[in-house]
Amino acid sequence: MVTSRTTTSGTATSATPGGAATASFEPHDHAHCAEDARASVEAACAARGLRLTPARSFVLDELLASHRAMTAYELLDALAAAGMPSQPPVVYRALEFLVSNGFAHRIERLGAFAACTCGPQASGTAHRAAFLICRDCRHVAETAMSRPPRSLAEMAGAAGFAIERVVIEAEGLCARCRDAAQ
Amino acid sequence: MVTSRTTTSGTATSATPGGAATASFEPHDHAHCAEDARASVEAACAARGLRLTPARSFVLDELLASHRAMTAYELLDALAAAGMPSQPPVVYRALEFLVSNGFAHRIERLGAFAACTCGPQASGTAHRAAFLICRDCRHVAETAMSRPPRSLAEMAGAAGFAIERVVIEAEGLCARCRDAAQ
DNA sequence: CATGAACTGTTATAAAGTAACAATGGTCAC
DNA sequence: GTGACCATTGTTACTTTATAACAGTTCATG
Numbered sequence: 179m180v181t182s183r184t185t186t187s188g189t190a191t192s193a194t195p196g197g198a199a200t201a202s203f204e205p206h207d208h209a210h211c212a213e214d215a216r217a218s219v220e221a222a223c224a225a226r227g228l229r230l231t232p233a234r235s236f237v238l239d240e241l242l243a244s245h246r247a248m249t250a251y252e253l254l255d256a257l258a259a260a261g262m263p264s265q266p267p268v269v270y271r272a273l274e275f276l277v278s279n280g281f282a283h284r285i286e287r288l289g290a291f292a293a294c295t296c297g298p299q300a301s302g303t304a305h306r307a308a309f310l311i312c313r314d315c316r317h318v319a320e321t322a323m324s325r326p327p328r329s330l331a332e333m334a335g336a337a338g339f340a341i342e343r344v345v346i347e348a349e350g351l352c353a354r355c356r357d358a359a360q
Numbered sequence: 361m362v363t364s365r366t367t368t369s370g371t372a373t374s375a376t377p378g379g380a381a382t383a384s385f386e387p388h389d390h391a392h393c394a395e396d397a398r399a400s401v402e403a404a405c406a407a408r409g410l411r412l413t414p415a416r417s418f419v420l421d422e423l424l425a426s427h428r429a430m431t432a433y434e435l436l437d438a439l440a441a442a443g444m445p446s447q448p449p450v451v452y453r454a455l456e457f458l459v460s461n462g463f464a465h466r467i468e469r470l471g472a473f474a475a476c477t478c479g480p481q482a483s484g485t486a487h488r489a490a491f492l493i494c495r496d497c498r499h500v501a502e503t504a505m506s507r508p509p510r511s512l513a514e515m516a517g518a519a520g521f522a523i524e525r526v527v528i529e530a531e532g533l534c535a536r537c538r539d540a541a542q
Numbered sequence: 543c544a545t546g547a548a549c550t551g552t553t554a555t556a557a558a559g560t561a562a563c564a565a566t567g568g569t570c571a572c
Numbered sequence: 573g574t575g576a577c578c579a580t581t582g583t584t585a586c587t588t589t590a591t592a593a594c595a596g597t598t599c600a601t602g
Contacts, residue, residue, distance in 0.1 A: 203519040229599095231549070250589065263551060270590065271549080286468040287527055289558090289589060308512050310521050319519060327509045330490050330530055337385040337501060338535030339492050345469050347527040348512055353520030411568090413580070432558065445582060452559065453580080471558065471589095 203310070203319050203352045212242035215293060219281050228279060236262060237272040238281060241293035246316045247285045248292070280305050285318060287311060287347045292318040308346035314355035385492070385501050385534045394424035397475060401463050410461060418444060419454040420463060423475035428498040429467045430474070462487050467500060469493060469529045474500040490528035496537035 219238060223230045230238070240256050241248060250269050258264035273291055276282035282293050288311065296307065308323040325331070326344045334341050351359070401420060405412045412420070422438050423430060432451050440446035455473055458464035464475050470493065478489065490505040507513070508526045516523050533541070 203521055229549080233550080265552060266590070267592090268551080286529070289471075308509065308515075310512070310516055310519065310523070312521070313524070319515065319521070321511060321515045323509070323511060326530055327490065327505070327528065329503055329505060330492070330528065333490075333501065333503045334492055334530065334532070337492065338538075339385055339494070339501070339530075340532045340538060341492070341530045342495070342532040343530070345527060345529040345531070346509065346512065347468070348508060348516065348521075348523045348525070349527070350516070350522045350524040356520075356522060411580080415581080447583060448559065449561090450582080 203312070203317060203354070208243070208245055211295070212239075212245075215242050215295060222279070222281070226279075228275075233257070233262065233268055234272045234275050236260065237269060238276060238293065241276075241282055241291060245318075246292065247288050247290035247311065247318045248316075249288075249290045253291070283307060283309070283320070285309060285311060285347060286345050287349055288316070290316070292320070295320050296322060306344060309348065310352075311347055311349050312352035312355055313349050314351060314359075317352060385494070385499060385536070390425070390427055393477070394421075394427075397424050397477060404461070404463070408461075410457075415439070415444065415450055416454045416457050418442065419451060420458060420475065423458075423464055423473060427500075428474065429470050429472035429493065429500050430498075431470070431472045435473070465489060465491070465502070467491060467493060467529060468527050469531060470498070472498070474502070477502050478504060488526065491530065492534075493529055493531050494534035494537055495531050496533060496541075499534060 216238065220230060222228070236257060237253055240253055250266065250273060253269045253273075254264050254266065257269060262268075273282065273284075276293075277284055277291070280294060280296075282291050284291055292309075294307070296305065306323045306325075307320050310319040310321075312318075323344070323346055326334070326341055327346075330344070331341070333339075398420065402412060404410070418439060419435055422435055432448065432455060435451045435455075436446050436448065439451060444450075455464065455466075458475075459466055459473070462476060462478075464473050466473055474491075476489075478487065488505045488507070489502050492501040492503075494500075505526070505528055508516070508523055509528075512526070513523070515521075
């Protein structure tokens with residue numbers, strides 16, 4: 179758990195550029211972005227006849243509130259703390275729902291999960307995205323990635339390989355953790 | 361788990377187009393490419409004072425022979441079958457050696473490992489690479505990826521995020537499996 | 543209300559990875 | 573050579589991550 183860590187660093191003007199959903203490492207109003215994301219998930223569920231049941235809702239809220247990649251078992255602990263059923267399948271089922279509907283992503287590198295911050299337009303089905311993952315605080319930033327990098331596409335084409343999904347995850351240190359490390 | 365357990369390679373024609381080290385989905389002579397790769401690992405070890413001990417050597421050979429991504433426990437079974445010590449740490453240590461020296465890669469998407477097919481020049485230290493992974497037969501093709509995709513680099517720059525490592529893995533169906541599925 | 547599809551609750555277990563520590567063995571200074 | 577040191581091994585035990593299986597419940601529909 180990292181959290182706290184009030185603004186710090188001269189780079190941080192507290193201005194919050196509107197659509198900065200892709201840059202969670204920049205200072206912003208967590209509560210506000212979580213609310214927005216939640217609202218667009220609700221809207222998408224309503225539009226598509228999906229049921230945002232209590233377990234699913236709880237897991238989504240946890241992910242949005244933490245703004246980090248969380249493991250299934252961290253989420254399970256949160257469920258238990260809230261007095262909800264907390265066997266592994268509970269959380270894995272909720273995560274499967276969220277991931278397959280594009281409301282969250284699995285971060286392969288970490289075996290963990292993060293809420294999608296792409297905004298309403300993308301909250302459709304599983305979509306392409308690339309991630310910046312801080313190896314220290316585990317905060318995750320997401321950016322849209324419309325198509326595979328060219329060298330990969332070329333290689334696939336040459337080999338007759340049909341790309342179905344591309345995982346792009348950059349691991350490193352966010353500005354805050356880098357400052358803190360000094 | 362997919363557990364196709366294909367044993368693969370039975371279908372391989374032994375036609376060998378030149379040095380297509382990056383295109384393992386094209387038909388080629390497995391035995392030959394494995395020998396080459398093995399030779400360059402040995403050369404790199406000799407040059408850099410690394411010890412290719414029996415466990416390391418065995419794991420490398422398994423990976424090269426299969427030309428697939430293999431899980432640690434598949435490798436462990438192979439060790440056991442060969443009458444070698446086969447507790448998990450044995451294989452994880454061998455894999456750590458191979459991966460950290462650039463002789464193999466961890467395929468994050470699968471929690472599995474594949475021998476590096478970049479050729480001698482890259483067999484230095486852990487290097488950047490992108491992968492094509494067939495979800496059916498688990499064969500893996502590797503290509504050099506000199507730097508992160510631009511959109512990721514831009515996002516990182518804007519956020520003051522220091523990228524240390526990039527995972528790029530494309531999952532899909534290779535030509536052979538696609539044909540077989542029809 | 544009957545029905546079927548989706549979802550939940552639960553037990554049990556599989557698969558993947560790590561900690562810790564004593565024992566071994568190769569290399570180098572002396 | 574010998575002693576010291578470091579990398580490597582062998583092993584036990586354990587943690588973390590994920591899935592199978594199945595009975596019970598809910599809920600939108602006919």
